[in-house]
Amino acid sequence: MTVTTASPGIERELSDIVGAANCIVDPGELRTYECDGLTGTRVRPRVVVLPATTEETAAVVRVARRYGLPIVPRGAGTGLSGGALPVAGCIVIGLSRMKRILAIDLENQRMRVQPGVINLDVSRAIAADGYYYAPDPSSQSICSIGGNIAENSGGAHCLKYGFTVNHVVGATIVTAEGEIVELGSAGADPLGYDLMAVLVGSEGLVGIVTEAVVRILRTPEATRTFFATFPSTDEAGACVSGIVAAGIVPAAVEMMDRLAIEAIVKATGVDWPLDVGAALLIDVDGTAAEADHTATRAVEIAQLSGALEVRTPRDARERQLMWKGRKSAFAAVGRISPNYYVQDGVIPRSEIGPVLREIAAAGARAGLRVANVFHAGDGNLHPLVLFDARVEGEEHAAEQVAGEILKICVRHGGSITGEHGVGADKAAYMGEIFNEADLETMNFVRCAFDPAVAFNPGKVFPTPRLCGDRPGTYVAHETEIAGTAGRG
Amino acid sequence: MNEQLRTFDELLSDCVHCGFCLPACPTYKSWGYEADSPRGRIDLMKGLHDGAIEMSDTVVEHFDRCLGCMACVTACPSGVRYDLLIEETRAEVEREHRREPLDAGFRDLVFSLFPRPDRLKLLAPLLYLFRKSGLQKLARDSGAVNLFGKRMAQLDALVPELSLAQLRARLPAFTPARGAKRGSVALVAGCVQRVFFPNVNASTARVLAAEGFDVTVPQGQGCCGALSLHAGRDVEAKAFAAALLDRLWPEDGERFDAIVINAAGCGSTLKEYGQLLRDDPARAARAEAFAASVKDVNEFLAGVEPQAPRSPVPLRVAYHDACHLAHAQGIREAPRALLCSIPGLELLEIPDGDQCCGSAGVYNLLEPDSAAEIGRRKVDNVASVAPQLLASANPGCTLQIRSLLSARGIDLPAAHPIEILDVAIAGRS
Numbered sequence: 001m002t003v004t005t006a007s008p009g010i011e012r013e014l015s016d017i018v019g020a021a022n023c024i025v026d027p028g029e030l031r032t033y034e035c036d037g038l039t040g041t042r043v044r045p046r047v048v049v050l051p052a053t054t055e056e057t058a059a060v061v062r063v064a065r066r067y068g069l070p071i072v073p074r075g076a077g078t079g080l081s082g083g084a085l086p087v088a089g090c091i092v093i094g095l096s097r098m099k100r101i102l103a104i105d106l107e108n109q110r111m112r113v114q115p116g117v118i119n120l121d122v123s124r125a126i127a128a129d130g131y132y133y134a135p136d137p138s139s140q141s142i143c144s145i146g147g148n149i150a151e152n153s154g155g156a157h158c159l160k161y162g163f164t165v166n167h168v169v170g171a172t173i174v175t176a177e178g179e180i181v182e183l184g185s186a187g188a189d190p191l192g193y194d195l196m197a198v199l200v201g202s203e204g205l206v207g208i209v210t211e212a213v214v215r216i217l218r219t220p221e222a223t224r225t226f227f228a229t230f231p232s233t234d235e236a237g238a239c240v241s242g243i244v245a246a247g248i249v250p251a252a253v254e255m256m257d258r259l260a261i262e263a264i265v266k267a268t269g270v271d272w273p274l275d276v277g278a279a280l281l282i283d284v285d286g287t288a289a290e291a292d293h294t295a296t297r298a299v300e301i302a303q304l305s306g307a308l309e310v311r312t313p314r315d316a317r318e319r320q321l322m323w324k325g326r327k328s329a330f331a332a333v334g335r336i337s338p339n340y341y342v343q344d345g346v347i348p349r350s351e352i353g354p355v356l357r358e359i360a361a362a363g364a365r366a367g368l369r370v371a372n373v374f375h376a377g378d379g380n381l382h383p384l385v386l387f388d389a390r391v392e393g394e395e396h397a398a399e400q401v402a403g404e405i406l407k408i409c410v411r412h413g414g415s416i417t418g419e420h421g422v423g424a425d426k427a428a429y430m431g432e433i434f435n436e437a438d439l440e441t442m443n444f445v446r447c448a449f450d451p452a453v454a455f456n457p458g459k460v461f462p463t464p465r466l467c468g469d470r471p472g473t474y475v476a477h478e479t480e481i482a483g484t485a486g487r488g
Numbered sequence: 489m490n491e492q493l494r495t496f497d498e499l500l501s502d503c504v505h506c507g508f509c510l511p512a513c514p515t516y517k518s519w520g521y522e523a524d525s526p527r528g529r530i531d532l533m534k535g536l537h538d539g540a541i542e543m544s545d546t547v548v549e550h551f552d553r554c555l556g557c558m559a560c561v562t563a564c565p566s567g568v569r570y571d572l573l574i575e576e577t578r579a580e581v582e583r584e585h586r587r588e589p590l591d592a593g594f595r596d597l598v599f600s601l602f603p604r605p606d607r608l609k610l611l612a613p614l615l616y617l618f619r620k621s622g623l624q625k626l627a628r629d630s631g632a633v634n635l636f637g638k639r640m641a642q643l644d645a646l647v648p649e650l651s652l653a654q655l656r657a658r659l660p661a662f663t664p665a666r667g668a669k670r671g672s673v674a675l676v677a678g679c680v681q682r683v684f685f686p687n688v689n690a691s692t693a694r695v696l697a698a699e700g701f702d703v704t705v706p707q708g709q710g711c712c713g714a715l716s717l718h719a720g721r722d723v724e725a726k727a728f729a730a731a732l733l734d735r736l737w738p739e740d741g742e743r744f745d746a747i748v749i750n751a752a753g754c755g756s757t758l759k760e761y762g763q764l765l766r767d768d769p770a771r772a773a774r775a776e777a778f779a780a781s782v783k784d785v786n787e788f789l790a791g792v793e794p795q796a797p798r799s800p801v802p803l804r805v806a807y808h809d810a811c812h813l814a815h816a817q818g819i820r821e822a823p824r825a826l827l828c829s830i831p832g833l834e835l836l837e838i839p840d841g842d843q844c845c846g847s848a849g850v851y852n853l854l855e856p857d858s859a860a861e862i863g864r865r866k867v868d869n870v871a872s873v874a875p876q877l878l879a880s881a882n883p884g885c886t887l888q889i890r891s892l893l894s895a896r897g898i899d900l901p902a903a904h905p906i907e908i909l910d911v912a913i914a915g916r917s
Binding site for chain 2: 021024026027028029031032033034035036037039050076077078094096097099116118139141142143266267268328330331332334335338339340389390
């Protein structure tokens with residue numbers, strides 16, 4: 001170790017709790033925690049601590065509070081809204097070492113896991129028994145349950161099965177006071193306020209989850225997948241509306257536009273056609289008879305909506321390849337552009353066609369391309385604004401377009417985030433959908449758990465403020481004052 | 489900024505920090521440290537490149553701890569060439585970083601031994617005597633091997649038992665095709681393979697001949713440079729590569745239908761000769777042509793119609809994916825197909841089979857603690873499918889897995905897929 005930035009007192013106390021190897025103060029090592037999946041802004045934390053147990057986490061929080069350090073919890077560091085972005089002088093508490101599956105109760109369809117368990121590993125552990133964990137963000141092979149709870153993560157199959165909030169029934173959390181508290185219950189209808197609903201999606205503001213009880217489901221008897229291409233996103237959008245209007249609830253309906261298809265083909269080698277305007281990847285599931293029936297109906301609707309081609313995978317391997325294509329889409333865009341900005345917004349399903357046209361126009365005005373890959377079934381858009389950071393001004397232009405996209409979503413009756421969270425990235429846009437009274441009420445809830453705003457300051461709320469402060473003039477973040485970051 | 493630097497910069501910028509590499513990385517799996525993940529290491533490379541951080545002991549340690557298994561290259565959806573990035577970074581570390589004398593000395597020892605089959609060959613009989621004379625037992629029992637540190641103890645534990653017959657084995661310089669001749673190939677004998685696993689080379693020559701190929705083993709072969717290249721000793725690696733190229737593919741020498749190699753680590757480097765020797769005007773074009781004709785023996789045989797009949801080998805065989813075969817060369821199906829062509833053989837899939845075993849060239853000598861932790865997971869997974877035989881296409885993996893299994897009291901025989909095929913073709917049991 002060469003230079004240390006934390007004072008020796010804190011370092012020693014934290015090392016005593018988690019061991020010196022798990023208390024990180026080396027400037028090089030700290031650099032690797034400067035951002036999560038949102039890389040536009042980087043802030044070096046003062047110290048990073050990787051606890052192994054609930055008790056260690058609680059002890060670390062108490063030390064951090066005693067020294068007055070802001071606390072930023074971090075899961076797998078794959079979030080796209082900067083939920084784990086450090087603030088200057090903070091301690092990052094990383095949960096990457098807490099990755100044990102603690103108990104599996106198939107009979108009652110519950111599993112108790114540590115927060116660092118990877119989403120897909122939950123399903124893998126029970127797959128042979130015919131069970132799975134439903135929320136499946138596209139990053140499910142890398143994102144962790146703790147992060148999923150913080151962001152109320154969704155995924156392709158949330159159209160039918162709901163978001164993380166519907167699948168996490170209990171949690172052990174460490175509060176901002178450093179206390180260990182159990183929320184929720186393994187039972188079906190817990191008494192009292194549903195604090196799980198407050199915790200899930202709270203983006204690290206309410207507590208640090210150190211254990212979670214998740215609901216697991218029986219794997220459907222049959223899943224039918226098909227892939228359909230269309231001349232443009234208009235026909236694809238009409239197909240989605242048609243399927244839902246017919247009373248079918250597909251397990252997943254994913255849309256990709258031409259640019260996204262190009263990136264996926266380059267990254268994964270799937271043999272999708274490049275000369276189409278849009279493609280849908282659709283799953284229907286249930287009993288074999290139900291899945292066959294609804295798949296047939298859905299294919300008919302796709303053809304009536306103007307599908308150019310409908311493909312069904314020949315076997316499980318081909319089906320997996322199709323889904324792999326979709327799930328690696330974000331990162332695959334790296335093949336067609338040196339940099340890109342991932343946006344996340346929601347619109348009513350009926351607005352898909354017009355909104356995509358407006359987004360394309362906003363991109364064109366700035367001279368930038370926008371790729372779209374998204375959960376069409378629930379209108380959760382993921383526009384990817386492509387740019388080259390080496391070209392002067394392009395990054396800024398991309399941020400402008402990304403911001404414009406959120407405004408388009410709100411104008412069409414939607415929202416500024418579907419599943420990636422507000423984090424640091426969208427705090428400034430909260431005012432687009434919430435008024436001051438709304439924000440103040442939300443702040444009361446936060447302060448009931450963390451009156452000193454020790455947990456994840458600067459996230460979610462548009463202006464960093466302490467409890468009791470009135471919403472008022474914009475207060476710049478330290479990084480903004482230093483000129484290293486801006487909120488656009 | 490010169491061309492090389494610009495290229496490195498571009499390669500770095502391919503990483504979008506998405507994290508898809510994290511669960512693929514064995515060291516991240518071991519410790520959960522961001523700096524021991526591929527994207528974390530890339531972050532360190534960027535930091536060094538921008539001058540934001542210094543090449544401290546700590547930073548170098550994270551590069552040293554990388555196995556170079558390339559599982560992240562397979563996992564990366566953005567196509568980041570981590571293999572090239574770490575290779576270049578390691579070379580930079582060796583150029584610019586002063587290692588502690590003990591560390592530097594051990595590295596020099598390893599590299600004065602392993603890439604030199606002539607010296608390894610001298611070492612083998614000494615080791616044989618060391619063991620047979622009871623000196624090894626004395627050294628182990630008294631703890632004397634540990635006096636030289638974990639690294640020496642690891643070296644001692646890894647080196648396999650050799651029989652006198654193996655020590656005397658000589659690989660014929662030419663083995664004629666049996667039956668209808670379908671072509672002629674040259675065999676690269678490898679260093680560790682030649683000395684510690686002479687049977688693998690003998691089997692390779694026999695199977696290729698049985699399948700209708702003349703097999704030439706060009707004499708005077710040195711190391712291919714893989715071990716040096718993967719440790720950042722690029723000047724040494726290039727010298728090895730140039731010398732081997734001149735032996736196997738001389739200016740006006742015989743041209744073979746394929747250059748066949750049976751060690752995964754060597755194969756992946758041989759295939760990179762075009763890139764490695766691109767700045768060598770006398771060899772660049774030749775290296776390109778040579779690299780294009782290199783085939784791993786599994787790959788080569790899976791690409792030709794089987795000609796020799798196979799007798800049954802009724803065994804439960806777990807196939808271990810060597811990283812430099814699966815991740816570096818993308819060869820996964822071929823060895824499985826070869827094994828499945830043997831009647832009666834039941835092929836078992838090892839859970840998390842695409843994870844490294846911890847051997848990784850000389851990694852288990854240089855980073856014994858990390859290698860043991862990663863190896864422990866591999867051995868758990870191998871044991872979980874209860875095989876009767878382990879098929880492994882890379883000598884380093886075979887040494888590592890067998891040594892860890894035997895430390896647990898499990899005596900699992902291991903063989904290269906080509907040895908199993910040899911048995912099936914010869915009709916021996």
